[in-house]
Amino acid sequence: MSIIEATHLTKYYGKSRGIVDVSFNVEEGEIFGFIGPNGAGKSTTIRLFCSLIYPTGGQAKIFGKDAIKHGPEIRQHIGYLPSEVFYYDRMKVIDLLKYSASFYEKDCTQRLHDLAEIMELELNRRIDDLSYGNKKKVGIVQGLLHQPKVLFLDEPTSGLDPLMQKEFYNLIREENQRGATIFLSSHILSVVQRMCSRVAIIREGSIVDLQDVQTLQRENYKKIRIVAEKIEEKDFDLPGVSNLVKENSILSFFYRGDINQVTAVIGKQNVSDLTIEEPTLEEIFMHYYE
């Protein structure tokens, strides 16, 4: 069963675009990546699922139930970590976390303290005395303390130091192994590459591609670099070639399609060196945004 479903989900803020006709499914136990630059609609999508905003069209469903109609019931099992965290400044960390825990049916006290220990969070400080990174830690603890079945993470590690990022991703993996479905939005590709099984790429409010991370890397694109004398750019004017760059006798490009077609062309050249490699997700990603 799909845990998270978006069907033709559309959101306009007045006239300005949020997202347009976004559809995807996330299966139980999956870590689903959601990638795109700032302003592409990542946060909008997540906020629609948390019913912080209401869709202009289409439907957002979690556990097969409408995210708006069954909002309170669904949110009992959702953890949400916003990209920018803001809490009641005058409260102490422990009071905020207890307030957060008081909304859930289960007793979260033990988990609360465990998480605070893992994230090295000082519980007795006031929120407004915390640095941005520490506030983010509060966000992580309040998002995880009720052991949710679904986690929405919106740029979760911005502001965290590398050591804490590692702790955080370990934590997320543990949650996932426990059975939690994870929706991870980010613009840092290496993270998504490492963590996720599938990834949706969003651009200007629409999903441009949705694939297995491995497929995206392996099957589609090759990064080809040829060193040959008298090599001409026009020889490689084939369908599927992009980002063609020539520097002296070095020609490099991305290729998507039947590899024989390109090797046939390469065969006609007097090649002195040739590399064909998998592009990084970063490079694939840039490709979508040209």
Place this chain on the structure above:
Amino acid sequence: MNIFVHEFKMIFRSVIIWSLSIGLAIFFFLSIYPSIGADVDLINEMMQSFPEEFLIAFGMADMDWSSILGFYGFVFAFIQICLAIQASNYGFSLVSVEERDLTADFLLAKPVSRLKIMSNKLFAAVTGLTITNAVVWISSFVFLRVFSDGVPYETKPLLLLMLSNGVLQLLFFSVGMAISLLMKRVRSVTPLSMGLAFGLYLLNAFGGMIGEDTLEILSPYNHFEPNFILKHAAYDLPVAWISVAAIVIAIAGSYVLYARRNIRSAV
């Protein structure tokens, strides 16, 4: 219940400060009466030298300075303004503060309905306003007794005046709340609440001065004018009902608007 407790804690300090300040104001106003009451004739003479419009504008026309209650009717207009500012403050900030400080993301992602959030916030604010109201009641009765110097006064008009406080508070509170929900974003609460509380006061004063009844009818200060209530020992019906109707509409409207509201994000 957890939201109610949280919300009440957030406004508790403000409630205490407002209550003490208003209580003190009542004390100071009434403490000058003994010296005024001794020179009633002089005061009346002075009043007659002012233009009639001026007196109407400040609610000082046909005042009875010879009784402490008549005097209280005059000064109580200022207490009403204070109550109005406090109530509008709570109304304007009730929902908007969470959006301004971006804490709405935290609260609304919790497993509670907006209806429940709104109701809890509303009851927390109304509890705060009721505490201030109670302080107004107590200080009015206590200080009137202290400074009346044993001269008797009627209790019924005073009771009616005190009973109007709650309606006045609810009106400014609910109208402030409704306006804040009609706005896309409330950057700062104080100018809005001051504007609402003083604006409607000026509307009443101005309407009285130029003798334009329609302006007065729009102002809640006119619906519960202290002089009228104390003099007639009755409310100015049916205009007082306008306030009640406005409260019902503003609260119902606020629930509808909040249920449909899109919460702004930080970026």
